[in-house]
Amino acid sequence: MIIDREGLDQLISVLIGMGFQVVGPTVRDEAIVYENLNSINDLPEGWADEQEGGTYRLKRRSDKALFGYVVGPHSWKKFLHPPERRLFRANLKGGDFEIIPEKLEEPKFAFLGVRSCELHAIAIQDKVFLGGEHVDSTYKIRRENAFFIAVQCGQSAATCFCTSMNTGPRTESGFDLALTEILDNEHHHFIVEVGSDQGNAVMEKILHRQATGEDVMEAKKLTEEVAAKMKRTLDTTNIKELLYENLEHPQWNDIADRCMSCANCTMVCPTCFCSTVEDVTDITGDHAERWQKWDSCFTMDFTHIHGGEVRASTKSRYRQWLTHKLASWQDQFDSSGCVGCGRCITWCPVAIDLTEEIPKIRDSENQITHPGNEARHEIP
Amino acid sequence: MKLPISDPMTPEPYIVKQFIRETHDTFSLDLFPKNISDSIAFQPGQFTMLYAFGVGEVPISISGPAPMQSGLIQTIRKVGKVTEALDQLKNGDTVGLRGPFGSAWPISAMKKRDIVVMAGGIGLAPLRPALYALFDQRDNFGEIALLYGARSPKDLIFTNEFKTWQEKFGIQVKVTVDTADSDWRGNVGVVTTSIPRVDFDPKNTVAMICGPEIMMKYSVAELKQLGVKEDRIHITMERNMKCAIGFCGHCQFGPAFICKDGPIFQYNQVKHFFGIREI
Amino acid sequence: MKSLESILANHPFFENLESKYMALVTGCASNVRFEAGQFIHRQNDEANSFYLIRQGKVALEVCPPGKKPVTVQTVTDGEILGWAWLVPPYLCQFDAQAVELTRAIVLDGKCLRTKCGEDHTLGYELLSRLLPIIGKSMEATRMQLLDVYGNND
Structure with missing residues (x-):
């Protein structure tokens, strides 16, 4: 029609x-x-x-x-x-x-x-x-x-x-x-x-x-x-294994030096779904409400357990976001969490680009040895 | 039976039938549903989300029914504002409750095996219903050993039940504390030191471990060294939790949502991520 | 009654020790018994004894001035008490108090370390058995230091 x-x-x-x-x-x-x-x-x-x-x-x-x-x-x-x-x-x-x-x-x-x-x-x-x-x-x-x-x-x-x-x-x-x-x-x-x-x-x-x-x-x-x-590409071959095996890759530190932990990428991402809850009471204290609000894995208190934050460093938070998006999402929901819309690249204030970061991990993968770390290579 | 949950994010009112002081910072609530007459069904190892009016919600493991306490028992340590509010509850007060949620100790898969139960601190709470489930069919299991560690003698919970467990159900109980003054006649040392002090056949043993991650890490290492198979070691994980149903994303641990895939995991399922910093 | 040698051979510490060394070790050994509350040694005592606990419980204590004694470790059936006899300055690090009736075998540490000096194979054998215990106790100390059950705040 x-x-x-x-x-x-x-x-x-x-x-x-x-x-x-x-x-x-x-x-x-x-x-x-x-x-x-x-x-x-x-x-x-x-x-x-x-x-x-x-x-x-x-x-x-x-x-x-x-x-x-x-x-x-x-x-x-x-x-x-x-x-x-x-x-x-x-x-x-x-x-x-x-x-x-x-x-x-x-x-x-x-x-x-x-x-x-x-x-x-x-x-x-x-x-x-x-x-x-x-x-x-x-x-x-x-x-x-x-x-x-x-x-x-x-x-x-x-x-x-x-x-x-x-x-x-x-x-x-x-x-x-x-x-x-x-x-x-x-x-x-x-x-x-x-x-x-x-x-x-x-x-x-x-x-x-x-x-x-x-x-x-x-x-x-x-x-x-x-x-x-379309010019930008991302090689997704074995990307889950690549990321699971490189949780301690030095590139995460490099990204962390640039990442401001601003959470923009998670807010603009069309698949990011995390939320938090907030409890409020009125001035009398007799009426309470509980609200659900969008949240981001880049916020500090996202991983708070008694005693502190599990992911206190920017490195760990970026790693969580990208590894979730491209790797663990596959285990959780049987698909990638990324649709290639590019929003996270555009709206990152320091222009961190996952299509540039992933190849850096991939290209260096063969050069990195993990002495005594073989046990880590068993991917669930 | 499943608890009727109209909306999984809306708590049901429960009545505190009995407030039980366990230690200086730990207490139990014996809870009954306000609107539901049915009995409360849960699997040992599961947890609920407890809501304190206007303050917030926290995940709390189910620690019973236990003798003399007939409802849903939840054992809570005072560590934050919600648990502090729950600590103020009195008999007859209301709390909000969602659940039960999460995975359970796979008791039925443990038949004919020796069982090693390792608990650290308040980690004994979600293991108590597992122990009672084992006692219910005591003959189906071989040796049962409870290795329980805590910070100091005043931090131990459920101690008044240990004698019955030993005498009536024939289990080995080894209690140890990290530090004590000279009044304490029991063991001092970390919980792993109790492993060689009990009888079990590592080749035919299932382990259930609940405690701080570091304590579990050392415990798993010791058990593995003795020859306990990785897929027979079960551990519990803890992370921040908001929804308990896999929607909020907070409790992720590698590929797992601790709220719905856990809190209890077979060790080999999570070992790739276990012990990695800030994961 | 069991012979000293068979008691020693059945203690986990000497499991599978070559028989000639077993005989040698037995030569330095005697039975000993401590009542509940009895001190086995005090901090800074000369460390001349190596105890293999057969049955009972011994607390290792330190007593900070003005405070109650603190127990840092207990040792029990099948475990050992003391390794200061093997390393200079041969001084006990803790007060050791039996918290219940404790039966043990005591080995003459002086005699044992002389024999280890003469026969390095025996020395290596004993160290190989002691080191894992020392390592474990250091690991345990670190865990206790971490205060894993604490509030951390």
């Missing part, structure tokens, strides 16, 4: 009419972030994002592309796994207290402009919050209610490496609708792939025309070109 700009606008209003809160890209504070959308006028028309290690800059495009950027500091996790939520309230009643469970909100989100790497990131968080013995009910309801409109990438950023992680740039599944933006010959339109019955039902309500085989080919060609041009 094919829709033009008016069709896209109509898509937003139809979804709003169906009770969806449509969220997607918009320009705020010199960045493209995900917020509420009312029409296509809220989209970042004619904006591109220039990215490098430690650098993010919006730049004017010569056209009126609505999805002519890559990814910004936000990811969809802020809607599915909210940065903070109340877990319960408790009221003192004499010497006794009662716990008041939280009523489950049931927001219905329509996500417009989801990239392939981001769909993979959501699939990864699904395993965390839905795949185990316990289920995160807030995540579950938001996830089940959500309507996904993917956008196939028409360009990559210099920080992208999704081809190495097998997460893009073309998305094949996990969406209700997927758009490919075509800007050729002043005729701005979107080739639409339908990925679900609900997607089909929505499309019925929108002015569209059928796509030709040629259109579909054109859409495919576009992402193939993006893939071909």
Whole structure:
């Protein structure tokens, strides 16, 4: 199917009419972030994002592309796994207290402009919050209610490496609708792939025309070109074993000399899921609440046990983050924790780049001997 | 039976039926669910999250039912603001409780073997229900030895039960403390010094160890040297814990979430990471 | 009644010792018994004795001025008491007090170290048995120093 700009606008209003809160890209504070959308006028028309290690800059495009950027500091996790939520309230009643469970909100989100790497990131968080013995009910309801409109990438950023992680740039599944933006010959339109019955039902309500085989080919060609041009790579061969065997590699010290432990990488990462809880009471002391908030393995008290912090050094915290992301995640959730979106590279204030750090460990691996340390080489 | 948990992050109210002072800094709570009439089911070795009103939540091992205490027993050492708040509880007060969570001592896989139980400090707490589970079917096991170490005589817990354990259930109990004044007639030395003082056949032995990491490290080394197989040594790990259900990420230890994959691990499952600094 | 030699041979410390050395060691040995509360030696006493505990319990104590004596280690059945007899200045490091009725074999340390000096194979044999015990006790001391059960704060 094919829709033009008016069709896209109509898509937003139809979804709003169906009770969806449509969220997607918009320009705020010199960045493209995900917020509420009312029409296509809220989209970042004619904006591109220039990215490098430690650098993010919006730049004017010569056209009126609505999805002519890559990814910004936000990811969809802020809607599915909210940065903070109340877990319960408790009221003192004499010497006794009662716990008041939280009523489950049931927001219905329509996500417009989801990239392939981001769909993979959501699939990864699904395993965390839905795949185990316990289920995160807030995540579950938001996830089940959500309507996904993917956008196939028409360009990559210099920080992208999704081809190495097998997460893009073309998305094949996990969406209700997927758009490919075509800007050729002043005729701005979107080739639409339908990925679900609900997607089909929505499309019925929108002015569209059928796509030709040629259109579909054109859409495919576009992402193939993006893939071909992607420069950054990460060799993931045996990466779990590589990291497990190099927990004491000197490169961790080198990174620690640069890392500021600022937690930016964890905040922008679309798969990072850690949280903490905070207990608050009002001034009378009779009413208490418990809140869950995003947390980061880079914070000092993250590993506090009585007597001190387990990971007191920056070295150990960075090692934990990267080893979790690329290695132990595989043991825990049967997939990598990295989707190659490059956010951690862009938003690192000192431009630490995992695609540069991993090769340094890999290249030196053969030169390093571990005298008397053979026992360590048994990987679980 | 599983406790009915409406939301795994929302505590259920429990009533303190009995507050039991164990030592100068350690106490036990005998707890009953306020809303549930069913009996409380748990596996020895599991833990719960205890919530003190307005202060916070802490992971606490389940240390019984035990004789004279009929509910869910939790033994707590005062080390922070939540445990200090719990220390203020009186009989009849309410606490919030989530759980039980985590892995258990694999008692049923220990049949016909000798059992060495090594406890350090408050580490005896999660081992007490394991001991009672062994006593329940005493004939199914060979020698049972409890090696218990603590900082000083005043830090020992559950001492009034040791005599019954020895006499009624025929287990060897060796208690040792790191330091004592000359009034103490018992053993002084680290807990590993008790290993050669008890009878067991290392080739046919299962070990359960709970204590500080350093104590467990030396204990594992000693047992291995005697010929106890790595996959028959079980240890418990401790890390910061917020959710207890694998969502918060705090308790990671290498690939393991201590809350759901642990707290009890077969030693060979975690040995690659055990003892690595700041892991 | 068991002969001294068979008692010694059954003590873990002398397990599998060559018979000619066993005989030699037995030559320096005699039975000894301490009542509960009895001091076996005091700090800075000449270390002329090497005890192999058969049964009982001995506390090694230090007594800081103005404080109660502190027990730093206890030794019991099948273990040994003292190795200061082997290394200069041959002085006891701790007070050793029997905390219960204790039966032991005492070896004449002076006699033993002379024999070790004459026959280095015997010397090596004894040191090989003593060193792991000394190593273990140092390891234990470090662990006690770490105060692993403490609050650390």
